[in-house]
Amino acid sequence: MSPMRSFQSAVLSLLAILLAACSGDSDTTRVRVQLNWAAEPEFGGFYAALEEGLFAAAKQEVQLIGGGLTTPSAQMCARGDVEFAIVSAEQVLTFAEQGADLVALFATFQHSPFVLVVREESPWKSLEELWKSNARAAVEPGLPWIAELDRKLGGHTLTLVPYSMQLAPFTTGAVDAMQGFISSEPVQLRLQGLAVRCFSLGESGYDPYAQVLVTSRKFLDQNQETVTAFVNAARRGWASYNAQAPRFNPVISKLNPAMDCKAMDIAAEIQLAIVQPAGLADDALGTMTLERWQTLAQQMHASSKLKRMPTDLERRFVNLR
Amino acid sequence: MRALWPTLVLAALLFAGWEAAVWLFEPGDYVLPAPSTVTSEAWRSKGLLFAALARTSLAATLGFLIAALVGISAGALLSLSSFLRRGLYPLATLLQMVPIIAIAPVLVIWCGYGLPTVVAAAAIVAVFPVLANTLDGIRSTDHRLHELFTVLRATRAQRLLRLELPAARPQIITGLRIAAGLAVIGCVVGEFVGSFVSDPPIGTVIQTAMREGRTALVLAAVATSCCAGFALFAAVSLVGHFMLRRWHESGMRS
Secondary structure, X not given: OOHHHHHHHHHHHHHHHHHHHHHOOOOOEEEEEEOOOXXXXXXXXXXXXXXXXXXXXXXXXEEEEOOOOOOOHHHHHHHOOOOEEEEOHHHHHHHHHOOOOEEEEEEOOOOOOEXXXXXXXXXXXXXXXXXXXXXXXXXXXOOHHHHHHHHHHOOOOOEEEEOOOOOHHHHOOOOOEEEEEOOOHHXXXXXXXXXXXXXXXXXXXXXXXXXXXXXXXXXXXXXXXXXXXHHHXXXXXXXXXXXXXXXXXXHHHHHOOOOXXXXXXXXXXXXXXXXXXXXXXXXXXXXOOHHHHHHHHHHHHHOOOOOOOOOOHHHOEOOOO | OHHHHHHHHHHHHHHHHHHHHHHHHOOOOOOOOOHHHHHHHHHHOHHHHHHHHHHHHHHHHHHHHHHHHHHHHHHHHXXXXXXXXXXXXXXXXXXXXXXXXXXXXXXHHHHOOOHHHHHHHHHHHHHHHHHHHHHHHHHOOOHXXXXXXXXXOOOHHHHHHHHHHXXXXXXXXXXXXXXXXXXXXXXXXXXXXXXXXOOOOHHHHHHHHHHOOOHHHHHHHHHHHHHHHHHHHHHHHHHHHHHHOOOOHHHHHO
16 A cells, blocks of 8 residues: 555544544434523523433433523524523513524423512512612613513612622622522522522512523424423423432532532522422423413513514413423 | 715625625524614614713713823823833733723722713723823934934923924824724723613613614614714814824825
8 A cells, every 4th residue: 555545544534533423323412502591500400411311311412501691592592503592481572573483392480580689687678669769779681570560660760780790799789789590699698698688570470481491493393302302301300400409519510610519509499499389290390381471471562572462472382291 | 075985885885785695595683684674773763772872972982081181191101211111011001901891890899880880991991002102102203303302401391292292193193093992892891781771871772682682773782882983083083183284194194
C-alpha cells in the first residue's frame, strides 16, 4: 500500500469512528430540554427522571439545559432548536398570537408558585395593601400578573423596578418587596437569616399554570410516541422527586452551587403542596384542564395582554398518557 | 442630501431584501418579522415608544455630558504629569474593560433605582474614548507651537488652555462621537436593571416585548434607541463642524 493510500485509509477510519461516536445508539432518541431558570427543585422531577434512568429506559438521551431570566426558551422550542422547553402558560398564549404553535404537555405546578416577598416586620398585611402602598417592589417587567392585579385592584401606587435575579436589592433595603417562587427566593432569604412573609399571587385569584413543559406542534405531530414517552417518564420522575426529594437534591445542587442541598430540601417540601395538591394521584401529575386555560385567557384578554380571545384553546395543551 | 443618497439606496436594498426573505421563507413573526411588520408595530406602539425614547434620551444625554466633562478633564489632567499618566492611564483603561451588564446590578445598590443608575451606566461606558482621545490630542500638539509658547514664556496653564486643548479639538470630537453611541448602549443596559417598570424606558420595553415573543416590538424599540444614538451623534458632529470648519481639514471637508 502506498503511503498516500495508507494516509487516506487512516483518515477514512478516523472519520468512521467519529461518525459512530457522534451517532451513538441508533435506537436512542436525543432530546434537549431548555429550562427557563437555573437547576432548582422547580425542575426536580426532570432531574429525578434523569437520575433514575427513566428517560434512558424510554430510550431517550435527555439533556436538561439550564436557563435564566433572558433565555428565549419559547422561541428556541418553537423554532425547533430544542425539542422541549419550560415556559409559562401565559407565554404559550402570547406566542400563539405571534404565530408560534407551542403545545403545553405537563404543568409542573398545579397552582402558581409566584409570591411577593416582604420582610416580616413590614406593615403590609395583604397583597392589596402592598399593591396600594408607596413601597418599592422588584418584579420581572412584562409578567401578566402585574397587569391582572392592576385590573383587579384598580391600578397600583407602589413603585415597580426590574427584578435582576439577585437577592441583594432586597437584603440591602433597596426594595421593600420582590417577586419570587415560593420555593426559591423566600427559602434563600430565610437561610440568610432574614425573616420574611409571602403574599401568594395564586391565592389572589390569578392562578395560571406558571410553568409548563412545551413542544412545538410540528414536533408533536411527527413524534407522538417520543413525546408521550418523555412526558410519562417525566411524570414518574416527579412522583419520585415528590416522594424523596433529598435523594436527588445533591445532584441538582451540583449544577447550581448558588443553592445548597439544605435550601433545596426545604424548597422541595414547600412546593409539594402546589406540585401535588392533596388528592392528586401520581399518574395525574402535570395534567391540565381546559377550564384553567380558559380562565387564564379571559384574564389576559381583559388586561390587554392578549389582543384577541383565543378560540383554539384546546389546541394549546394536551394531557398525554 | 446628495451625500446621503448612497446610504438611502443601500438601506432601501437591505430592507427590500429582508422583506423578500421573510415573504419567501416565512420564519414567523416571533423569529424575524418583516420590516413592514416592524413599521406597523412601531406605529401601533408609537405612544409607548415616544415616551420610552424621551426617558432613554434624557438619561443617555446626561450620561454623555458627564462622560464628556470627566473624560476631557481627566485627559487634560493626565497630560500635565507623566507620573500621573503612567500611573492612572492603565487604570483608566479598566473602564473600557468593565462588563457593564455584570456591574449594572451593583450600580443599583450603589446609586439606587431610577435615573442615577442608568446615567452612571451610560457614563461609565462612554467616558474612556473621550479620555483617551483628549490625551492623544493634547500629546499630538505641534512641537513648533510648543516652542513658540516657550519663547513667549507661557505658564503651564496657558499652554494647556490656549494651545493643547484647542489643538486637541479634532481628537476630542472623535472621542465624543464614539461616546455618543456608547452612552445609549450603556443607558439601555442600565435600564434593564435600574429603571422604573411603570414608566418604561427603551430597555424595559425590550425586556417586556422579548418575554411576550413580540419580536417586532423589540426591533421597533431597538430602532428607537438607535434614534437616540443618532441624535447625540449628529449633535456632536454639528458642534464639531462649527468648531473645526475654519482651520481643520476634517471640518472643512465635512
